[in-house]
Amino acid sequence: xxxxxxxxxxxxxxxxxxxxxxxxxxxxxxxxxxxxxxxxxxxxxxxxxxxxxxxxxxxxxxxxxxxxxxxxxxxxxxxxxxxxxxxxxxxxxxxxxxxxxxxxxxxxxxxxxxxxxxxxxxxxxxxxxxxxxxxxxxxxxxxxxxxxxxxxxxxxxxxxxxxxxxxxxxxxxxxxxxxxxxxxxxxxxxxxxxxxxxxxxxxxxxxxxxxxxxxxxxxxxxxxxxxxxxxxxxxxxxxxxxxxxxxxxxxxxxxxxxxxxxxxxxxxxxxxxxxxxxxxxxxxxxxxxxxxxxxxxxxxxxxxxxxxxxxxxxxxxxx
Amino acid sequence: xxxxxxxxxxxxxxxxxxxxxxxxxxxxxxxxxxxxxxxxxxxxxxxxxxxxxxxxxxxxxxxxxxxxxxxxxxxxxxxxxxxxxxxxxxxxxxxxxxxxxxxxxxxxxxxxxxxxxxxxxxxxxxxxxxxxxxxxxxxxxxxxxxxxxxxxxxxxxxxxxxxxxxxxxxxxxxxxxxxxxxxxxxxxxxxxxxxxxxxxxxxxxxxxxxxxxxxxxxxxxxxxxxxxxxxxxxxxxxxxxxxxxxxxxxxxxxxxxxxxxxxxxxxxxxxxxxxxxxxxxxxxxxxxxxxxxxxxxxxxxxxxxxxxxxxxxxxxxxx
Numbered sequence: 001x002x003x004x005x006x007x008x009x010x011x012x013x014x015x016x017x018x019x020x021x022x023x024x025x026x027x028x029x030x031x032x033x034x035x036x037x038x039x040x041x042x043x044x045x046x047x048x049x050x051x052x053x054x055x056x057x058x059x060x061x062x063x064x065x066x067x068x069x070x071x072x073x074x075x076x077x078x079x080x081x082x083x084x085x086x087x088x089x090x091x092x093x094x095x096x097x098x099x100x101x102x103x104x105x106x107x108x109x110x111x112x113x114x115x116x117x118x119x120x121x122x123x124x125x126x127x128x129x130x131x132x133x134x135x136x137x138x139x140x141x142x143x144x145x146x147x148x149x150x151x152x153x154x155x156x157x158x159x160x161x162x163x164x165x166x167x168x169x170x171x172x173x174x175x176x177x178x179x180x181x182x183x184x185x186x187x188x189x190x191x192x193x194x195x196x197x198x199x200x201x202x203x204x205x206x207x208x209x210x211x212x213x214x215x216x217x218x219x220x221x222x223x224x225x226x227x228x229x230x231x232x233x234x235x236x237x238x239x240x241x242x243x244x245x246x247x248x249x250x251x252x253x254x255x256x257x258x259x260x261x262x263x264x265x266x267x268x269x270x271x272x273x274x275x276x277x278x279x280x281x282x283x284x285x286x287x288x289x290x291x292x293x294x295x296x297x298x299x300x301x302x303x304x305x306x307x308x309x310x311x312x313x314x315x316x317x318x319x
Numbered sequence: 320x321x322x323x324x325x326x327x328x329x330x331x332x333x334x335x336x337x338x339x340x341x342x343x344x345x346x347x348x349x350x351x352x353x354x355x356x357x358x359x360x361x362x363x364x365x366x367x368x369x370x371x372x373x374x375x376x377x378x379x380x381x382x383x384x385x386x387x388x389x390x391x392x393x394x395x396x397x398x399x400x401x402x403x404x405x406x407x408x409x410x411x412x413x414x415x416x417x418x419x420x421x422x423x424x425x426x427x428x429x430x431x432x433x434x435x436x437x438x439x440x441x442x443x444x445x446x447x448x449x450x451x452x453x454x455x456x457x458x459x460x461x462x463x464x465x466x467x468x469x470x471x472x473x474x475x476x477x478x479x480x481x482x483x484x485x486x487x488x489x490x491x492x493x494x495x496x497x498x499x500x501x502x503x504x505x506x507x508x509x510x511x512x513x514x515x516x517x518x519x520x521x522x523x524x525x526x527x528x529x530x531x532x533x534x535x536x537x538x539x540x541x542x543x544x545x546x547x548x549x550x551x552x553x554x555x556x557x558x559x560x561x562x563x564x565x566x567x568x569x570x571x572x573x574x575x576x577x578x579x580x581x582x583x584x585x586x587x588x589x590x591x592x593x594x595x596x597x598x599x600x601x602x603x604x605x606x607x608x609x610x611x612x613x614x615x616x617x618x619x620x621x622x623x624x625x626x627x628x629x630x631x632x633x634x635x636x637x638x
Contacts, residue, residue, distance in 0.1 A: 023360050023459055023462075024462070024464065027465075027542070028398070028464055028465050028542075029364060029394040029395075029397035029398050029465070029525075029526060029527055030362040030363055030364035030394050030395055030397070030398045030400065030455075031362070031363045031364070032360040032361070032362055032398070032457070032459065032462055033360060033361040033362075033363060034360055034361075034459065035355040035356070035357065035358075035359055035360065035361070036355075041342050041351040041352060041353055042351070042352040042353075042361070043349040043350070043351055043352075044349055044350045044352060044404070044406060044438060044439060044454075045348060045349035045350070045406075045439060046406045046407075046408050046439060046440060046441050046450075046452065047408075047441050048408045048410055048441045048443045048450070049443075050410055050443050050444065050445030050446075050448075051445075052445070053443060053444055053445050054443070075348040075349050076348075076349055078348035078349070079347070079348050079349045079351070081349065085363070087363060087364075087365045087452055088365075089365050089366075089367045089408070089450040089452075091367055091369055091448055119363060120363060120364060120365060121365060122365050122366050122367045122450070124367045124368075124369050124372060124373070125369065125372055126369030126370075126371070126372050126446065126448060127369075127445065127446035127448065129369075129410055129445060129446065129448045131365075131367070131408040131441070131450040133365065133406055133408075133452045135363075136349075138351070140342055140351065140353065143342075143343070143351055145343065145347055146346075146347050146348070206348075207348060208348055223346070223347075
């Protein structure tokens with residue numbers, strides 16, 4: 001007889017539920033979490049990964065566990081929040097002990113890196129679907145929102161853009177080392193948690209890049225009621241992406257998706273402070289917020305650049 | 320062109336995100352929720368419903384929206400918590416506007432009844448899978464846990480048992496009114512939120528009945544390190560279930576699942592107080608907690624009753 005649901009949960013998803021403010025973890029009707037300090041707000045986000053849509057069902061389950069938590073921590077980072085707790089809803093076609101061990105191990109390792117307690121969950125049978133909700137704390141008046149960008153603010157991104165999308169495209173001209181580095185960016189993104197916290201009181205708006213720079217920066221501009229010009233020559237690119245860009249292909253850094261970098265705006269008066277801030281990752285100025293609505297892209301030759309497709313949309317027109 | 324993911328979310332799942340302590344609802348990287356009062360804990364639970372496993376994909380989407388929230392509010396009720404916020408992760412094969420309107424309407428109506436704000440979510444394409452996480456508040460030292468039952472405590476359940484399971488079985492001898500009432504119990508369970516709150520400081524342990532009385536009471540007994548005897552003749556049954564029981568069939572009230580009633584224990588000294596408490600639903604004494612481990616069932620003729628199967632298990636042996 002295969003192990004029961006309760007045995008599965010007990011075996012793989014308990015023991016990771018200790019942490020700051022956890023009064024009661026896995027194993028009751030609900031977890032009990034201690035209140036925050038006065039003035040702090042709870043930041044809450046949820047993301048789902050679906051087999052065959054967001055990942056190959058045959059992919060490394062440890063990387064999948066890492067990524068599921070990473071994409072949620074990236075959302076918390078974009079609010080400037082410190083991660084605290086997560087819950088996991090796991091729908092599985094079969095109870096595969098080796099898969100569960102690797103998956104929970106990948107998730108638990110990243111959780112431990114960030115002090116995140118896995119406080120609850122639900123395991124069900126069905127098509128492989130993973131939903132994680134993460135919560136963190138942030139001083140309520142210093143949370144980084146999408147609304148807040150003002151004309152004149154500098155626009156920045158952390159890290160480099162388009163790497164995960166190029167790993168998915170997997171062109172034949174990549175050498176072994178380059179391919180491995182790009183796959184790491186796709187499969188094990190690093191949530192920019194320290195950068196998000198360092199940007200409290202510094203950034204005027206922030207978002208994490210999951211659907212591509214053009215679409216996600218577009219959300220910031222819409223929420224803030226402003227526009228922007230982005231200078232393509234200033235986009236931070238790894239060599240493989242730079243080669244594509246030199247050939248005129250800017251699709252991946254602008255609309256590739258799955259970057260999990262932060263995009264944020266900083267008032268001119270605070271840009272010097274930003275340069276000295278400890279973000280734990282490079283931040284690159286890529287453009288300027290403007291009063292006129294819309295996102296304008298300037299090609300290296302100075303002409304306007306038109307993007308074929310803005311970003312990933314689960315239910316929109318086919319790619 | 321079908322509506323985009325962002326349009327879908329905006330159309331159906333915003334506007335329900337106002338409520339106590341919601342600083343920022345749907346539409347940013349994360350929701351921002353205000354801290355609780357001193358001494359209060361956050362109770363957090365998550366449940367997934369999978370098409371073809373937990374519900375018929377052709378079922379009424381309004382009832383499904385109701386049930387998805389109800390099963391989570393039932394978990395919060397079992398902690399004695401007052402519901403506050405929910406997030407929704409919705410995986411859909413297609414973007415069907417009529418389905419989404421009915422589903423979100425059913426969910427929003429129950430949310431409004433309980434003052435629950437829908438503060439965030441994620442919509443993805445894939446096999447129909449619904450995950451909702453709900454959070455509530457409860458004085459940390461008065462939360463109802465599974466551990467806490469002591470020998471001599473009375474064992475109680477709210478409402479009636481086995482109705483949802485009988486609706487699933489759908490026997491031919493039910494009349495129209497009886498069938499409709501049972502289907503209502505299956506499709507639109509009433510979370511016992513008021514009862515849970517009233518049981519703070521009164522019950523020594525509590526759980527909600529989702530997998531069947533025998534399995535769920537078993538969790539309370541295991542967590543508390545005790546055993547119990549339950550008297551089958553005392554189980555609260557609607558007439559259709561009572562007819563089955565009279566014929567010797569106790570499977571549904573003991574192991575049918577999907578009851579979403581509360582099972583709780585009360586120390587003898589507080590049983591008189593319970594009788595006067597405002598639970599908003601009937602509570603019936605069905606047995607007594609004992610020091611000897613194990614769950615003993617006593618048939619109406621006084622002999623021990625042996626249960627064929629303890630409760631629903633997603634990954635255990637087939638039913």
